[in-house]
Amino acid sequence: xxxxxxxxxxxxxxxxxxxxxxxxxxxxxxxxxxxxxxxxxxxxxxxxxxxxxxxxxxxxxxxxxxxxxxxxxxxxxxxxxxxxxxxxxxxxxxxxxxxxxxxxxxxxxxxxxxxxxxxxxxxxxxxxxxxxxxxxxxxxxxxxxxxxxxxxxxxxxxxxxxxxxxxxxxxxxxxxxxxxxxxxxxxxxxxxxxxxxxxxxxxxxxxxxxxxxxxxxxxxxxxxxxxxxxxxxxxxxxxxxxxxxxxxxxxxxxxxxxxxxxxxxxxxxxxxxxxxxxxxxxxxxxxxxxxxxxxxxxxxxxxxxxxxxxxxxxxxxxxxxxxxxxxxxxxxxxxxxxxxxxxxxxxxxxxxxxxxxxxxxxxxxxxxxxxxxxxxxxxxxxxxxxxxxxxxxxxxxxxxxxxxxxxxxxxxxxxxxxxxxxxxxxxxxxxxxxxxxxxxxxxxxxxxxxxxxxxxxxxxxxxxxxxxxxxxxxxxxxxxxxxxxxxxxxxxxxxxxxxxxxxxxxxxxxxxxxxxxxxxxxxxxxxxxxxxxxxxxxxxxxxxxxxxxxxxxxxxxxxxxxxxxxxxxxxxxxxxxxxxxxxxxxxxxxxxxxxxxxxxxxxxxxxxxxxxxxxxxxxxxxxxxxxxxxxxxxxxxxxxxxxxxxxxxxxxxxxxxxxxxxxxxxxxxxxxxxxxxxxxxxxxxxxxxxxxxxxxxxxxxxxxxxxxxxxxxxxxxxxxxxxxxxxxxxxxxxxxxxxxxxxxxxxxxxxxxxxxxxxxxxxxxxxxxxxxxxxxxxxxxxxxxxxxxxxxxxxxxxxxxxxxxxxxxxxxxxxxxxxxxxxxxxxxxxxxxxxxxxxxxxxxxxxxxxxxxxxxxxxxxxxxxxxxxxxxxxxxxxxxxx
Numbered sequence: 001x002x003x004x005x006x007x008x009x010x011x012x013x014x015x016x017x018x019x020x021x022x023x024x025x026x027x028x029x030x031x032x033x034x035x036x037x038x039x040x041x042x043x044x045x046x047x048x049x050x051x052x053x054x055x056x057x058x059x060x061x062x063x064x065x066x067x068x069x070x071x072x073x074x075x076x077x078x079x080x081x082x083x084x085x086x087x088x089x090x091x092x093x094x095x096x097x098x099x100x101x102x103x104x105x106x107x108x109x110x111x112x113x114x115x116x117x118x119x120x121x122x123x124x125x126x127x128x129x130x131x132x133x134x135x136x137x138x139x140x141x142x143x144x145x146x147x148x149x150x151x152x153x154x155x156x157x158x159x160x161x162x163x164x165x166x167x168x169x170x171x172x173x174x175x176x177x178x179x180x181x182x183x184x185x186x187x188x189x190x191x192x193x194x195x196x197x198x199x200x201x202x203x204x205x206x207x208x209x210x211x212x213x214x215x216x217x218x219x220x221x222x223x224x225x226x227x228x229x230x231x232x233x234x235x236x237x238x239x240x241x242x243x244x245x246x247x248x249x250x251x252x253x254x255x256x257x258x259x260x261x262x263x264x265x266x267x268x269x270x271x272x273x274x275x276x277x278x279x280x281x282x283x284x285x286x287x288x289x290x291x292x293x294x295x296x297x298x299x300x301x302x303x304x305x306x307x308x309x310x311x312x313x314x315x316x317x318x319x320x321x322x323x324x325x326x327x328x329x330x331x332x333x334x335x336x337x338x339x340x341x342x343x344x345x346x347x348x349x350x351x352x353x354x355x356x357x358x359x360x361x362x363x364x365x366x367x368x369x370x371x372x373x374x375x376x377x378x379x380x381x382x383x384x385x386x387x388x389x390x391x392x393x394x395x396x397x398x399x400x401x402x403x404x405x406x407x408x409x410x411x412x413x414x415x416x417x418x419x420x421x422x423x424x425x426x427x428x429x430x431x432x433x434x435x436x437x438x439x440x441x442x443x444x445x446x447x448x449x450x451x452x453x454x455x456x457x458x459x460x461x462x463x464x465x466x467x468x469x470x471x472x473x474x475x476x477x478x479x480x481x482x483x484x485x486x487x488x489x490x491x492x493x494x495x496x497x498x499x500x501x502x503x504x505x506x507x508x509x510x511x512x513x514x515x516x517x518x519x520x521x522x523x524x525x526x527x528x529x530x531x532x533x534x535x536x537x538x539x540x541x542x543x544x545x546x547x548x549x550x551x552x553x554x555x556x557x558x559x560x561x562x563x564x565x566x567x568x569x570x571x572x573x574x575x576x577x578x579x580x581x582x583x584x585x586x587x588x589x590x591x592x593x594x595x596x597x598x599x600x601x602x603x604x605x606x607x608x609x610x611x612x613x614x615x616x617x618x619x620x621x622x623x624x625x626x627x628x629x630x631x632x633x634x635x636x637x638x639x640x641x642x643x644x645x646x647x648x649x650x651x652x653x654x655x656x657x658x659x660x661x662x663x664x665x666x667x668x669x670x671x672x673x674x675x676x677x678x679x680x681x682x683x684x685x686x687x688x689x690x691x692x693x694x695x696x697x698x699x700x701x702x703x704x705x706x707x708x709x710x711x712x713x714x715x716x717x718x719x720x721x722x723x724x725x726x727x728x729x730x731x732x733x734x735x736x737x738x739x740x741x742x743x744x745x746x747x748x749x750x751x752x753x754x755x756x757x758x759x760x761x762x763x764x765x766x767x768x769x770x771x772x773x774x775x776x777x778x779x780x781x782x783x784x785x786x787x788x789x790x791x792x793x794x795x796x797x798x799x800x801x802x803x804x805x806x807x808x809x810x811x812x813x814x815x816x817x818x819x820x821x822x823x824x825x826x827x828x829x830x831x832x833x834x835x836x837x838x839x840x841x842x843x844x845x846x847x848x849x850x851x852x853x854x855x856x857x858x859x860x861x862x863x864x865x866x867x868x869x870x871x872x873x874x875x876x877x878x879x880x881x882x
Contacts, residue, residue, distance in 0.1 A: 058811060059084075059811065060078075060079060060080040060081065060084055060811060061079055061080065061081050061084075061219060062081070062084070063081040063083040063084050063215070063216055064081040064083070064216065064217075064219050065216040065217060066216070066217040066218070066219075066230075066232035067232065068217075068230055068231075068232035068239040069230070070219075070221070070228055070230035070239065070241040071230075071239070071241035071243075071266035071268060071395070072241075072243075072266075073221050073228045073230060073241065074221070074223055074228075074459070075466075076223065076459050076466055076469040076470060077221050077222050077223035077469075077470050077473075077474070078221070078222045078223075078470045078474055078810055078816060079219060079220065079221045079222075080158055080219060080220050080816075081215065081216065081218070081219045082158070082159050082160075082200055082213070082215030082216075082218040082219060082220060082229075083200070083214075083215030083216045083218075084215075086140045086812075086813070086814035088812055088813055088814075089138060089140075090138055090813055090823070090827060090828055090829050091138065091827065091828055091829075092135035092136065092137065092138070092828065092829065092830065092832075093135075093822075093824075093828045093829065093830035094132060094135065095110065095132075097824075097827065097828050098772055099769065102771065102772050106535075106635075106772075108537060109534050109535045109537075109568075112532065112534045112537060113132065113534050116128075116532075116534060116567065117131070117132075117133055126412060126554075126556050126557070127171070127412075127556045129554045129556075129565040129566065129567070130566070130567075130568070136172075136174060136832050136833075137174075138814075138829075139163070139174065140813075140814025140815070140816075141157040141158065141159060141161065141163055141176075142155055142157055142158070142163065142164060142816055142817040142818050143155065143156050143157050143158040143220060143222055143227055143816070143817055144156065144222050144224050144225065144226070144227040144244060144246070144474075144477060144817065145164070145166075145246070145477055145480055145481040145817065146244065146246050146260075146261030146402060147246060147258075147259050147260065147261060147404075147480055147481075148246065148247050148248065148255070148256050148257050148258045148259060148260070148422070148480060149248065149256050149257055149421075149479055149480050149484055149486055150257055150420060150421050150422075150480075150484050150485055150486020150487070150513075150515070151257055151258060151259030151404075151406075151420055151421070151422050151486070152166055152167040152168070152169070152259055152404060152406060153165075153166045153480050153481045154166075154167070154261070154402070154404070155481065155817065156227075156244065157176075158220040158222070158229075158816070159199070159200055159201075159215070159220070160181070160182065160198055160199050160200075160229060161176045161177075161180075161199065161201065162176065162177050162180035163175065163176040163177075164481075165287060166481060166483065167323070167325060167404060167406060168323050168406075168409070168555075169409055169411065169483065169485045169555055170411075170483035170485065170555025170556075170559075171412075171483075171555055171556065172483075173287055173289065175287050175288075175289065177284050177287055177288060177347075178201065178203045178205055178206060178347070179205075179206065179282055179283065179284040179347035179379075179381045180282065180283050180284055181197050181198065181199055181281075181282050182197075182198045182242065182263075182265075182279055182280070182281055182282075183195065183196065183197045183198065183209070183279070183280040183282065183358065184196055184198060184231075184233070184240060184277065184278070184279055184280075185277070185278040185279075185280070185358050185359070185362045186233070186236060186238060186275050186276070186277055186278075187275065187276040187277075187278075187361075187362045188273055188274075188275055188276075192359050192360075192362065193236075194233060194235075194236050194238075195210055195355075195358065195359055196210050196213060196233070197209050197210055197211050197213065198213055198218075198229075198231060198240070198242075199211060199213055200212065200213050200214075200215045205347065205348050205349070205350075205351070206347065206349070206350065206351035207350050207351070208350040208351045208352035208355045208356075209351050209354075209355050210355075213231070214234060217231070217232040217233075217234055218230060218231045218232065222470075222474055222816070222817075223455070223470070223473055223474065224246075224248070224473050224474045224475075224476050224477050225245070225246040225247070225248035225451065225476070225480075226243065226244060226245050226246070226448070226451065227243075227244040228241060228242065228243050228244070229241070229242045229244075230242075236271075237269065237270040237271030238267065238268065238269055238270070238271070238275070238277070238390075239267075239268045239270065240265060240266075240267055240268075240279075241265070241266045241267075241268070242263055242264070242265050243263070243264040243265075243266070244261060244262070244263055245261065245262040245263075245264065245444050245447060245448060245451075246260075246261050246262075246480070247260065247440075247443075247444075247447045248451075248476065248479065248480065249447060249450045249451065249454075250450075250454050252450070253512060254422075254424075254425050255443065255447065257420070257421040257422045257425075257486055258403075258422050258426075258436060258439075258440070259403060259404045259405070259406070259420075259422060259436070260401060260402065260403040260436050260437070260439075260440040261401065261402045261403075261440075262399070262400070262401050262402075262440050262441065262444040263281070263399070263400040263401070263402070264397065264398075264399050264400075264444070265279050265386075265397065265398040265399070265400070266395060266396075266397055267388070267390055267395060267396050267397070267398065268394075268395045269390045269391065269392060269393060269394055269395065270393065271392065271393075272392045272393065273392055274389065274390065274391055274392055275389075275390040276362055276387060276388075276389055276390070277362075277387070277388055277389075277390045277396065277398070278358065278362040278363065278385050278386065278387040278388075279385065279386055279398050279400070280358055280364070280383050280384070280385040281329055281331070281383060281384050281385070281400050281402075282354070282381060282382070282383035283314075283316060283327065283329045283381060283382060283383070283402075284347045284379060284380075284381040285297045285298075285299060285316040285317070285318055285327065285374070285379075285380045285381060285382070286316075286318050286320075286379070288347070288348075288379055291318075291320045292318075292320070292374075292379060293376065293377055294320065294376060295373065295374045295375050295376040295377070295378065296319060296320075296373045296374065297316070297317065297318055297319070297320075297373065297374040297380050298317050298344075298370055298371050298372065298373045298374065298380070299314055299315065299316050299317065299343050299344050299370065299371045299380060299382045300314070300315050300317070300343065300369070300370035300371065301313070301314055301315075301341055301343060301366070301368070301369075302314070302315050302328070302330075302434045304434045304435070304437070304438050306438055307442070309332070309438065309441070309442050310332070310333040311330050311331070311332055311333065311401070311434070311437050311438040311441050311442075312330065312331065312333055312339050312341075312384075313328060313329050313330030313331055313339070313341065313384045313401075313437060314328070314329050314330075314341055314343065314382040314383075314384055315327070315328055315433055315434070316328070316329070316382060322410045322414050323406055323408070323409050323410060324406070324408075324430065325404055325405060325406035325430075326404070326405045326430060326431075326433045327402070327403070327404045327405075327433065328401070328402070328403040328404070328405070328433035328434060328436065328437045329382065329383075329384045329400070329401075329402060330384065330400065330401045330402075330403070330434070330437035330438075330441065331384050331385075331386045331398070331399060331400050331401075331441075332386075332399040332400075332401075332441045336388055336389065336396065337386050337387060337388045337396075337398060338363065338386070338387045338388075339384065339385070339386050339387075340363040340364040340365070340366045340384075340385045340387070341364050341366050341382065341383060341384045341385065342354055342357060342364045342365060342366075342367070342382060342383045343367050343369075343370070343371045343382055344371035344372075344380050344381070344382055345380075345381055345382070345383070346378070346379060346380070346381070347379045347380070347381035348378075348379050354383060358385065362385075362387050363385060363387055364383060364384075364385045384400070386398040386399070386400065399441055399444075401436075401437045401440045401441050403433050403436035403437045403440060404433070405426075405430055405431070405432045405433040405436060406420070407419055407420055407422075407423045407426075407427070407428045407429070407430055407432065408428065408430070409487075411553075411555055411556070411557065411558050411559055412554070412555060412556030412557050412558075413556075413557045413558040413562075415558045415561070416558065416561065418487045418488070419487065419488045419490075420486065420487060420488070421486040421487060421488060421513045422436075423488060424488055424513075426439075455473060458472060458473075458844070464847075465799060465803070467803055467806050467807065468799065468802070468803075468806075468843075470806070470810070471802070471806045471810070471840055472840055472841065472843075472844060474810075474816070474817070475819060475837050475838060475840050476838070477817050478819075478833065478834075478835055478837070478838055479838075481817070481833070482833065482835055483555060484515075485514075485515070485555075485559070486513055486514070486515050487513055487514045488513050488514075489509045489510060489513055489514050491510070504596075504599075504600055505520075505521070505600055508600075514560070520600075520601060520604050522543075522549045522552055522560070522563045523546065523547065523548055523549070523581070523604055523607070523608060524545065524546065524604070524607070525543060525545070525563070526541070526543055526544055526545040527541060527542040527543040527562065527563070527564070528541045528542075529541065529542045530542075531567065532567075533567060533568065533569055533570045534567055534568050535568050535569050535628070535629070535634070536569070536570075536628070538570070540570040540572070541570075541572070542562070542563075542564050543563055543564045543572070544572040544611075546607040546608055546610070546611045547571075547572045547577070547578060547608060547611050548577040548578050548580075548581045548608060549563040549564045549571070549577075550564050550565075550566040550571040550574075550577065551563065551564060551565055551566055553565055568634055569628075569629065569630070569634055573626065573630050574630050574631050574632070575612075575615055575623055575625055575626075575630055575631050575638075575645040575648075575649070576631040576632055576644070576645050576648050577632075578608040578609065578611065578612045578652075579612065579645075579648040579649055579651070579652040580648065580716075581604075581605075581608060582605045582608060582609060582652040582655060582656065583648070583651055583652055583655060583713075583716040583720070584716075585597075585598070585601040585604075585605055585655075585659075586598075586655035586658060586659055586720050587716060587719050587720045589601075589659075590719075590720045590721050591845075595662070598659065598662060598663070599663065602659060602663050605656065605659065606668070609652065609653075609656055609672075612649070612652075616675075620678055620679070620682040621653075621674075621675045621676070621677070621678030621679030621680075621681070621682055622641050622646050622649065622650070622678075622679040622682040622683055622686070623641070623645060623646065623649045624640050624641055624697075625638035625639055625640060625641075625642050625645055625696060626638075626639075627639045627640075627698075629771075631644065631645055633709075633759070633771075633773050633774075634773075635771050635772040635773040636759075636760075636770075636771040636772075636773045636774050637698075637702075637770075637771065638695070638696045638698075639696050639697060639698035639702075640686075640696055640697030640698065641682065641683065641686045641687060641696065641697050642687075642695060642696035642697070643687055643692075643693035643694060643695060643696070643707055643710035644695075644707060644709050644710055644712055646679075646683050646687065646713075647683070647693070647710065647711065647712055647713030647714065647730070648712055648713045648716070649679065649713070650676065650679050650680060650683060650713055650729050650730070651712075651713030651714070651716050651717050651723075651729060652713075653672050653675050653676045653679060654672075654676055654717060654722060654727065654729050655716075655717075655720060655722065656668070656672040657669055657672045657673050657676060658722065658727075660672060676729070680729060680730075683730075684731070684734075688734060689704075691737060691738070691741045692706055692710065692737070692738040692741040692742070693707075693710045693711075693734075693738055695707050695710075695760065701762060701770075702768075702770050704762065704763055705760040705761065705762060705768040705770070705774065706741060706742060706745050706746055706760065706761045706762070706763060706768075707759065707760055708742050708746045708757040708758065708759055708760070708761075708781060708782070708785055709759070709778075709781050709784070709785065710738060710742070711730075711735055711738060711739060711742075711785070711788050712784065712788075713729070713730070714729070714730050714735050714788060714791075714792075715784055715785075715787060715788040715791070715842070717729060718788070718791040718792075718846070718849070719787075719791075719842060719845055719846070719849075721849075723791075732792070735792055736792050736793070736794070739785075739788060739789050739792055739794055739797070740794070740797070742757060742785065743757075743789070743794070743797045743800075743801065745761040745763070745765060746758050746759075746760075746761045747797075747800070747801050747804070749761065749765045750767060750777075750825070751804075751825050753800070753804065754804050754807070754808070755777055755804045755805070755808045755823075755825065756777045756779070756782040756801060756802070756804040756805035756808065757777065757781075757782050757785055757801055757804075758775060758776070758777055758825075759773060759774050759775070759776050759777065759778060759781070760774035760775065767825070773822070775824060775825070776822040776823065776824055776830070777805065777808075777822060777823055777824070777825075778821060778822050778836065779805045779809060779819055779820065779821070779822070779823075779834070779836065779837045780821070780834065780835070780836025780837045780838070780839045781836065781839075782801060782802060782804075782805045783802055783805065783837060783839040783840040783842065783843060784839045784842055785798075785801060786798040786799065786801045786802035786843050787839070787842035787843045787845070787846040788846075789801065790843060790846035790847060790850060791846045791849065791850070793850075795847075795850070798843065798846075802840070802843060808823065809823075813829065815829065815832065817833075818832045818833045819832075819833065819834060819837040820832050820833075820834055821834035821836060
């Protein structure tokens, strides 16, 4: 098959193959590693120079044979050679991974689940909220997602493929669309000398295109919300750097909602000959699946000039109901560039027409007018090409954008119509794609300045390890890619709960819209429809009043109107959800100083704490678990007073005392002060064993399990400026001793100390395998544990603990940008792309609080690591220590 490129310019890519083009000194030492230098066994203090060295040796870049470092690629982030292969291939957790004893325990639940799954998929024709039959398979390919918060996301993998789509809210399609590619064309003196799809794939379609990029001369670097891909083109003395930008901007509630992404190509010529360089961005209309099959898809070119800036490209109209959208592939036209296009081609053909069109003169034919609508079962794609001149030893810049306009959405039940947040600024008519493209290409430099200003204090801090800088920002991918929904709230559709004491929330909803994790209003609602819960088999209401819901609903149903899609347990009897809500309310008040927010949440906190009182059956001030998995660890049975739930209860009671003082409620203050005194005494008497807090009050050996999350209540208190001095709830020596025990057993005695903290560990050094969750590592819990260690002065231990999780997920298992809820020591992971790992930001808060405390106490007290210093006030904890 001919590519039209001279044979002398074509390259092979088998490592070690003598035909591979290898520039001088290839395979040298400059591999640009970005991971930290400390091994898990390294006992150096965190502040030792060199700890933040980005050039750390690692395996992700071991295959890189190029010398190019790329154009302005930052030193810190997650970096990987495009030729890297992950040696470890894990599988999603399923019934085969359950021990016989645990399988017997959950046999009834398994049968009920199969019945529920069959009804959901075969009768209702819906996607199961929890699908254990068709788990998302392991694909070690993902990179930074494109798109702001609440407008849908498109993930471009680290090898360049567009491979994960969340255009319909909360619904994912894990599908690589082969036609969605960047292609480079180089011309010297009017002749094409190099033309290559920038992909290592070798697909069965578009076979006339030159596939199989040599991945050994390219690398990917992610620092969310930006990413860089560097391509050293063998034999051409040319380096391409593609910079991907998404507008995730602190305190910007407009641009952060936009469904756009920008690709900036910086092309460097290291040779002595001038070149013409073209980058072609091809894109299929749709994903090639069932939504495209009916046909009727069509493309058309557009041209938009505004404020002296011109953008042109293609609109890909996808009118399929219920959520039609238009995709825009666009480029910026400048005095130094030419923009051309091809309106339509068949993405399932050989692609010869498009390839030869580009090959002929480095441009596309640019036909006028719209394409004919696609026929049933026939795909349609288009492409936009930007061409610029590349002087000898010089560079040029080519700029693309990708925007998608799906203003009007319906969830799976096809009931209520919603409008996305960005429509406030760009309209609801479905014709905003050109304007979005123009806006993105004209504003991305401002976005990058804001991103740099936000990230620089962390990236420039030499005391922080490199892996942490990568983890802190890259885990934020979930803010946009976690099924996040951000909607406008028209006056005629305000929630019915906005009456009485909650009416003051009306202007807030109207100003900021409805965000996917807003739970306060749902707390007050009830749904008495009875259903069977899978774990117990009992029939109970979907949602009871004055308890926090597990979730705001299934995106394949009707969120907000029908909450609590979770059917494993009746979460109205869970002991921790209400408590975490109360703790988060006070923490957020403390960090923002927003007294209006506290007043708004005060009646909700009173209601949920009152509903929690019934769990203190013996009136000793401490709640009891019910002898089943009645908390977030929904596969781990807890009986009687427990370290985890009991600690959260005492912490919530303590913040209720603080909130009562602020709200002038003396009677409430007295009530919860009395409960706190009694509960503290019971907690210490029943659970403290001299080294740590027992898991619960069941018979041994379960009660003796060392739970990594036993100090969760203290974590919340410290994050809220409480938990020491006159607000101490748990004795500080006990907390520190428990954390040291967890570090000794759950971290260092587990997997050589290199995989984080296992949930449960027996005191003789064997993981607790009494449940399907006790021998797992929960990534978000580990980051919270690390934050707790930092809060208590165990900073080195905290970083060692968290590092094991990061290196396991991002470097060993290949689960970048899909951080799972859990993994075991061997073989399996569970629940990809989970929310909880965002808790790594609690580590940053803890560091800032510690630095602020150290700076504000007398020098004579500094260096002890455990001195209590003055209590921080609202907002102070978030102040930049610099």
